[in-house]
Amino acid sequence: MSLLSIEHATKRYRRGRLERIAVRDVSLDIEPGELVGVYGPRRSGRSTLLRLAAGIERPEEGSVRFEGRDLAHDLNRVLGRRIGYCQMDFLTARRGLVVEHVGAGLLAQRSSPRQARRRGEELLFRVGAERCAKLECDELDSGEVARVAIASALVTAPALLVIDEPTSGVDPLERDPLLNLLRSIANEGTSVLMSAADSQGLAGVDRALAMDSGELRGEARAAHARVVPLRSVGSGAGRL
């Protein structure tokens, strides 16, 4: 069983009498520990595909199953727990310290503020953004925003991390280190599904797919299952 299985998913948006198809009959499997990149130009449907994969959007046709569960029925038990969705736009609009923001996901799971803060500090160190811990969210630059968003999404130790254009707006010299971070997260067992608007975002991924007009091209299934180490993200000193 794949970690994530999207089967013939179609997503439409309606505005008045006009119907727009964002994702058209897409199938995609993601295995544990896989790093999958989806390239597509603007309006290709890549972001909608990622939102479908995270359960934020529901398909009109087809299904999205995560660990065997249909996200249409079990979303609340999965999103923010087993699936981490990186929200970078949301982050810059927030007030409060970065470390508090990163740990916030644990408060909803009844961790104490102290535990949440400690975990937030660990994850900021893991993603190479420890210097941002005591900054306000709106003080971060684009690269830091991406790293902090990744840390926030990892706080509940998800099995799948979904991130839309992680390198968008990031300083060119910062992009490869950021992609290396995502590679290392996948190597530690957390699958990563990300989108890319340029070729750099695909470097080193296990599977590179292309999206155009809502259609996905490339290998919908991994050729070989990856061997995933029995080690969770942030559990050790495995920092870049």
Place this chain on the structure above:
Amino acid sequence: MAVPGEHMLEEQGADRVDVAALRSQVSCAVLGLVIEKPSHGYEIGLRFERRFGEFLSVGRSAIYAALAGLVEAKLIEKMARSTTGVSQGAKPGAAYRATARGARAYRAWLAERVRNDPQRVQMLGRMTLAGVQSVQAALDFIGRYEQQCVREAQELAQPIASSEAHEKGVAGVIERLLVEERRRMIDAQLGWITYARAELRAAKDGAVEVDTLQ
């Protein structure tokens, strides 16, 4: 009387002739290895295998033939016979080293490969026209082309992650810059693909509007 710049023109002309001598990829690869480090034929064969074996599958005889051709073209020369520095298993013989002419020819050859070759693009375009005679076939061709681009982007090593890129100095920087250049070329190709699709779709269906949201 010498005309100003004549010497340079002569040199460039000689480079063109020498580049013409670098007809095969094996010869170019062998010349690069000799420039990198003067070596005996046996050792060059071993280094060739390690460095290029993944891309160029050739026997030792082809390496020796390439060496002979490069000597004849005066791009490399034999050094005095010596047994020092001969790898285990090798017969002692003359080591090869690059001539200044060889080093210049190699740089010229590299520059030719790095720049875009309009003739090659034209040839590819003509080959494409021969096999693609409908809009749908053209879209299919473009889809395949996109897959090639995406695959190449996937395989482009991230310089910071690769062990070789950790080497200090200009070599590591140049390696990263070359990868970056290739990436930008792929981005240009992907941009062209997006444009070409829009053109082809407009040509195909003025009637049926295909619209998508991100």
